[in-house]
Amino acid sequence: MNNKAELVRNDSAGIQLAGKILGTPIKERMTWADFGWDLAAYCEKEGLSMYFLGNEEGIPEKAKKRLQEKYPDLKVVGTHHGFFKKEGEENERIIQEINQLNPDILIVGFGMPLQEKWIRDNRNKLNVGIIMTGGNCFNFLAGTESRAPRWMHENGLEWLYRFLKEPVRMFDRYIIGNPLFFMRVFKQKFFG
Incomplete structure (x- = not known):
């Protein structure tokens, strides 16, 4: 995938084990289920806005609603499901919407490796400060999937x-x- 991420976060026990085997211990595992709520609290406190892109229709909206119940001043400026054509007119329309809403943080939850490929292919078109991969995060944040x-x-x-x-x-x-x-x-x- 070209290893172009500016920051890599480990969310896998397997990666931790691999690090031990290879002599490069990875101390911390950080999953969305662990830090998603803390990120929302931080964004509310700092006035940072977010956009949720991914998962099935309705799930990003449920995640937004649930987070805003706990953090009422949290700015989730937009949501969109992840089942759209990842190139062409539909893709460009979604990028335009994201850019118009101008979020500080874009969370892309398509699952791996699709989300990484989409980010790689569209990063230069997006006017956002931070792009984070989310995997299945919206299900955890929406409460539709248990840990x-x-x-x-x-x-x-x-x-x-x-x-x-x-x-x-x-x-x-x-x-x-x-x-x-x-x-x-x-x-x-x-x-x-």
């Missing part, structure tokens, strides 16, 4: 919880993707 029990996410098993809840959707990511990821980690460790 794994504390003992599971503290022990790196949140992936198992998500897989058990949605085995078909998560099969490729966890049953195929995780072993491939760790094969690459061990290849790097032992063969450079």
